[in-house]
Amino acid sequence: MIDQPPAWVYKRDGRRVPFEADKISRALFAATETLGQPDAFVARELTDGVLHFLSAEADHDPLTTTQVADLVIKVVRELGQPALSQVFEEFGRRRALTGPKSAPCESKQAVAGPDQAILQEIASLLDNPSAASDPRGLLWRTGEVSLGSYALREVFARDLVAAHQDGLLTLPGREAPLELAALVLGQEEPRRKELVETLEEARRWAGNLVALDGPEYGWFAPASDQGAVSFLRELGIGLRATGLKGVLNLNSASVPPWAEELGEGPLFAGQRSSLAADQASARAALLRDRLFLPGARWDNLRLDWHLGERDWLPGKEDQLLPLARRAAEGAPVSFVFDRLRRPVNLAEGLDRRHPTLLLRVGLHLPRFAQQPGLRSDPDLFLHKLGSLARLALSAAVQKRAFLKRYPRAWTGFLLDRARLIVVPVGLETVVQEVVGQGLCVGGAGLDFGRRIVQRLREVLETDGQACRVDTAVDSAPNFFLPRAAEDQAASSSSNSWVAGLTTWDAEASPRQQLRAAGLLHAAADLGTAAVLVPQEKPLVGEELVDLLRYAWHHTQVVRLRWLRVGPPPRQLVAPWEEAGP
Known part of the structure; x- marks a missing residue:
């Protein structure tokens, strides 16, 4: 330190x-x-x-x-x-x-102009007939390439750009240099605006992702099938029009801050609270059921279904089974565990205490392990890891300084409260390389993985306080942070590109994966676990609910997703990511 x-x-x-x-x-x-x-x-x-x-x-x-x-x-x-x-x-x-x-x-970094990169991107899109038929998608991608090149020239210093190009760092979100990476939608009471207008306003501040916190608590009314259909229709229109990805948080027993202001005083508060909870549960169920009707596609939306104490009461667990089956079949569904003394987690890097995300930076641990002597000395690896974490912190300081150069009305201290999320990339791979065994085996491998997370968290918290940047260690929303187009193929098939606090071992049992991921999440108080399920051995029926119950009662997992994997080479089957923008 x-x-x-x-x-x-x-x-x-x-x-x-x-x-x-x-x-x-x-x-x-x-x-x-x-x-x-x-x-x-x-x-x-x-x-x-x-x-x-x-x-x-x-x-x-x-x-x-x-x-x-x-x-x-x-x-x-x-x-x-x-x-x-x-x-x-x-x-x-x-x-x-x-x-x-x-x-x-x-002096400024000498970064090549975007023209050649744009041509390459257009050519790759034109090779895909479905993507080439979408002019709007083509426009988004070419614009992102130009802005990404601009960010490497103007936002980040030469040393960070070199680390990015060498593969030590990954700087996702550089295609939105003038915006935050993500935010929680509707910090004020959402019904003051239509949903599409709210998303359009959010796009001024967030360049990649928005999280919706508990819309069942009154964002649409009445609690009817038609109300759910209208809400989801507006949500789809707004996400497509803005190019944002969304995370829809449902079924949290904790009322979101914007909904708490809707109370009318203490008289009969208990009765109103019980009634509001029942109405919220009904709305959440309506949204869940309408979200996955046959033929519905949500390429830019993930459902985060929250689980708490009430969901394990007698008769409640059976209600989980249909959604767990959909998640196991590949639907974009995560299960989030709302535990005591932890803020309600709303997306990777976002929760109710931290509603804005400044920047997400990936640290490629297998590339870092190529430094002299690190693969043979775990203690030296951990010692030098602090310097790599400080490079990520420098990226956040530079991004914040760049945003402050442009006069904008950052309402509600959005910029000052925004935090940095550092994502370890290739955690499973580097543990194998340095210790000789994976995370799911337990023992020295899992202990080394936990120490990596603890070391990153300690350095970031200590040094982040000095420069007034809130920091945390977390996962990537889709388990990958590809840094360049040429890395796309490698990132989809190589364990060394898996990004986040998760194991990645399809040969381990689901319980082994959850047990190991729980220790990683406990070290960070954050994380998303990928539970890999071989296609030839799918989880069925009560197995799914039993594993959710196990994760709740016996681990500290924050969020989990089922992912189906085929035989080696292991291929991720994730419909949310298969479609283009």
Whole structure:
């Protein structure tokens, strides 16, 4: 763990300014470029070494930038990088003579223009007749390519872009540089606007995903079949028109904040509460049943069905069976466990305490394990993992700073409250490589996986407080974070690209998978578990409900999805992701 560095430094002209560790990392990365060996991780790791020594000065008067630079030169040299130290020292001399604009560490990343990438994307779409027949989808994709290229040029610094291109980091959501990654829809009472209008408003702030929290508590009325049909129709229109993905949260026993304001005082509150709960359950059932009518397709919507204490009362469990069967057949359904002393989870990275998501960053652990000595030393792996986590934190700081450069009315402190979600990619694979056994076996493999999650959480929380960024470790909504078009094929068939707090072992029993995933989720207080079910051995009938009951009573799983897998090579069958935008 890194001690706290100084909060302030004095510049050459005498001004006192906040200390920014990222500037050291970027300068050291520029030095690696000058040496012809650009390495963002080495630059970040050396920066962490410098911060260790700088922390000793934190209780004294602020240092000058010249003193900081001298310490960087000395520490980098002592850490076995004399050539890098010399280049950094030369940067300082040139900066002193000609001014800060001459320093190469501040120049923009030279990223190729988007034209060629756009042509490649269009060509790939035209190869698919169904996608080519959708001009709107073609427009979305070409726009995303251009904006993604812009983000790599203007939002993120050169060291982060290099880490992304090297495969250490994955920066999803860069196609929406001016928006947050996700938010919970309707922070105020939703019925003040029509649903389509609410989604259009949300698209101003969120670039990828919105979560709907408990619409059964009064978002549509009356509680009738026609009311459910109208609500789902508006939801579908709004998602298609905005290009957003949605997560529909139903059946939570906890009333969402927007609905609590609908009360009319304490008189007969108990009776009204019971009546409201019954009406909400009826509305939730209507939405659930209408959502999966024959012929209905929801390529951009997932249902998150919440389970709590009331769902395990006598006579209640049988109501789970039809939905569990649909989920096991491949419907886009997750089961979320509303446990005591945990906020209601509304999507990966979103809950009622954290309604906005600034950025999601993937850390590719198998690629990281290629650093010298890491595959043979679990403790060294965990120690160096902190530097990789700090690169992800730097991405969040830079994205937030970029958004603040543009004057927008961020209502309700949406930007200030938005948090960073770090997603470990290839957790199952890296545990196999370093320890020699998988997560589901238990023992050393599962313990190492849990320690990875704990290490990420500890570093992010400690360093996130220093830069006022709320952080967490969680999963990806669809278990993959492909970083580039050329990685799509690999990400759909390789365990090394599985993103999130989940096991990925179809040979393990469902209970083994749930037990291991529960320990990972307990370490993060978040997560989505994929329960892999071989197509030749499908789960049927009471088996499904028994596994949900087991997950509730005997694990700390936060969310789970059934996924059918075929024989090796293992292929994910996920209808939600098969269709294009």
